[in-house]
Amino acid sequence: MRKIRIAIVGVGNCASSLVQGINFYEGSSRNGAAVGLMHRQIGGYRPSDVEVVAAFDIDRRKVGLDVSRAIFSPPNCTKVFCEQIKLTGAIVKMGCVLDGYPPHMHDQDPLRTFLPLEKETTREDIIAELKNSSAELMVNYLPVGSEQATRFYAGCALEAGLGFVNNIPVFIASDPAWAKRFADKNLPLIGDDIKAQVGATIVHRAMVDLFRKRGVCAAIRPRQAMAFAQRCDREQSPALRPIDRLVLGLIGMGVIFASLGLGEAVYRFAFLDFDRSD
Numbered sequence: 348m349r350k351i352r353i354a355i356v357g358v359g360n361c362a363s364s365l366v367q368g369i370n371f372y373e374g375s376s377r378n379g380a381a382v383g384l385m386h387r388q389i390g391g392y393r394p395s396d397v398e399v400v401a402a403f404d405i406d407r408r409k410v411g412l413d414v415s416r417a418i419f420s421p422p423n424c425t426k427v428f429c430e431q432i433k434l435t436g437a438i439v440k441m442g443c444v445l446d447g448y449p450p451h452m453h454d455q456d457p458l459r460t461f462l463p464l465e466k467e468t469t470r471e472d473i474i475a476e477l478k479n480s481s482a483e484l485m486v487n488y489l490p491v492g493s494e495q496a497t498r499f500y501a502g503c504a505l506e507a508g509l510g511f512v513n514n515i516p517v518f519i520a521s522d523p524a525w526a527k528r529f530a531d532k533n534l535p536l537i538g539d540d541i542k543a544q545v546g547a548t549i550v551h552r553a554m555v556d557l558f559r560k561r562g563v564c565a566a567i568r569p570r571q572a573m574a575f576a577q578r579c580d581r582e583q584s585p586a587l588r589p590i591d592r593l594v595l596g597l598i599g600m601g602v603i604f605a606s607l608g609l610g611e612a613v614y615r616f617a618f619l620d621f622d623r624s625d
């Protein structure tokens with residue numbers, strides 16, 4: 348199998364898990380144990396068939412480092428399950444900040460926020476870097492809420508002739524206009540958003556599914572569920588309205604009370620509340 352060459356945008360915690368995973372599963376045989384993976388291979392490709400050839404970030408503690416080192420730089424704080432990471436040869440390049448560094452992240456503890464370099468790169472330089480790296484796919488791991496930045500990098504990918512895997516909840520693949528732009532160039536476009544192995548999104552979806560199967564929550568429509576999951580994802584944002592905090596609290600209570608057989612009522616109430624506030 349030849350390699351799938353990727354360019355990462357946003358060398359944060361998700362990128363760290365991806366790069367660690369590529370290294371961790373390198374030795375796993377085609378039919379052997381691969382604890383932690385949902386699929387050992389997809390279309391014949393295994394984790395080790397993914398090669399990082401380019402990366403962009405804005406944090407001065409990451410730009411200039413090989414991706415294998417940048418993934419362990421602050422403020423990244425995800426679990427380290429593979430310490431022996433081979434050098435990728437891909438040096439993290441400065442990107443364009445746009446809305447990737449929102450005002451509420453300024454003046455925070457450096458271990459909890461980004462420290463952007465002052466001098467940004469130009470769009471032309473990013474496109475040139477993508478072309479020189481021979482990357483085939485751009486993998487977007489920008490922070491949640493990076494709407495402008497996601498559109499900016501998706502545009503760079505298009506111009507450089509790369510497919511785009513959008514791992515964040517900004518509508519690109521789901522937007523017919525963007526989908527057409529990629530289709531017109533015969534470039535793959537996948538998204539929007541990903542699910543952590545056992546994170547808020549999959550727990551939420553499992554609960555909705557459970558309630559549906561048990562004959563409740565018939566009023567929840569997919570669009571509402573999706574919008575709600577995205578709002579949960581912005582839990583840390585100070586822009587979260589008090590009503591959102593209330594709903595999140597109720598969902599948390601729903602999870603706890605579910606084990607007592609009382610979850611339905613709380614969950615239902617939360618969604619009714621969400622309907623009114625949207």
Ligand SMILES: NC(=O)c1ccc[n+]([C@@H]2O[C@H](COP(=O)([O-])OP(=O)(O)OC[C@H]3O[C@@H](n4cnc5c(N)ncnc54)[C@H](O)[C@@H]3O)[C@@H](O)[C@H]2O)c1
Nearest residue numbers: 357358359360361404442443444447489490491515541543
């Ligand atoms: N963690 C999960 O389980 C999960 C699940 C679903 C979706 N997601 C989405 O994945 C995305 C990434 O999550 P994360 O936990 O890795 O975030 P993170 O905050 O750890 O990493 C984001 C990285 O992007 C960089 N960045 C910010 N602005 C940039 C710009 N303009 N150009 C280039 N780089 C920029 C930051 O410096 C940082 O390194 C988020 O949008 C999140 O919603 C994560």
